Amino acid sequence: MSLTQQTAxxxxxxxxxxxxxxxxxxxxxxxxxxxxxxxxxxxxxxxxSTSAFFDPVIRLKKLFAQLIKADDFRRVLTIPSVSYGMATIANNIQVLETCEV
Amino acid sequence: MSLTQQTAxxxxxxxxxxxxxxxxxxxxxxxxxxxxxxxxxxxxxxxxSTSAFFDPVIRLKKLFAQLIKADDFRRVLTIPSVSYGMATIANNIQVLETCEV
Known part of the structure; x- marks a missing residue:
C-alpha cells in the first residue's frame, strides 16, 4: 500500500x-x-460489562504474542508503567558471576 | 443543592x-x-496549540493551591505517578534522629 492510499x-x-x-x-x-x-x-x-475489563486485554495479549512469536499468550503481561515492570524483573532475576549480561 | 437537582x-x-x-x-x-x-x-x-500543554496545568495548579490554601501555586507539581512522587520526596527529605515522623 502506498503512502497516498493511506490518507483515507x-x-x-x-x-x-x-x-x-x-x-x-x-x-x-x-x-x-x-x-x-x-x-x-x-x-x-x-x-x-464485566467482560469489557478482560476480553480486550486477552485479545491484545494474543495479538502481541503473535507479533513476538510467543507460543503462549499468557506469558504476555500488561503493566501500568514500564518502570514497575523493569523493577519487578530486576528483583526476580538472579544474576550469577558466570552470567553474561 | 439536593441530590434530585444534581441529576441534570x-x-x-x-x-x-x-x-x-x-x-x-x-x-x-x-x-x-x-x-x-x-x-x-x-x-x-x-x-x-503549544499553550494547550501548559495553560490547563497552570490553571489546575492554581485551583489546587486554592483548595489546600497554598500561597504560591508554583509549589504545586503534577507528576505521572504517585509512586514516582513519593520516591522523589523520600530521597530528598533528611530525617534526623531528633525528628518526629
Missing amino acids: LFDIPEDINYLNIASLSPSFKPIEEAGIKTVLEKSRPYTI | LFDIPEDINYLNIASLSPSFKPIEEAGIKTVLEKSRPYTI
Whole structure:
C-alpha cells in the first residue's frame, strides 16, 4: 500500500500536510471511534460489562504474542508503567558471576 | 443543592438508578464534552496549540493551591505517578534522629 492510499485512514483534510508521527501523531479513524465510544460509556457506566475489563486485554495479549512469536499468550503481561515492570524483573532475576549480561 | 437537582449534571436516563461512585462513577456532562473534544483533537493534532500543554496545568495548579490554601501555586507539581512522587520526596527529605515522623 502506498503512502497516498493511506490518507483515507485518517480524518485530515486534503489541503493539510502533517508530518509529526511522534507523540502527536494523528489518530487512525478506528482509534477516534474507539475513543469516543469509551468516553460515552463512562457517562453511562452501567452499560460497561464485566467482560469489557478482560476480553480486550486477552485479545491484545494474543495479538502481541503473535507479533513476538510467543507460543503462549499468557506469558504476555500488561503493566501500568514500564518502570514497575523493569523493577519487578530486576528483583526476580538472579544474576550469577558466570552470567553474561 | 439536593441530590434530585444534581441529576441534570449527568447524561443518565431517568429510569436508571446507578449508585457506583468509585472507579466507575458516571462522568459529568462537561467531562464527557472535554473527553470527546480531546479525542477529536488527536485526529487533527495540528489544531493543538503549544499553550494547550501548559495553560490547563497552570490553571489546575492554581485551583489546587486554592483548595489546600497554598500561597504560591508554583509549589504545586503534577507528576505521572504517585509512586514516582513519593520516591522523589523520600530521597530528598533528611530525617534526623531528633525528628518526629
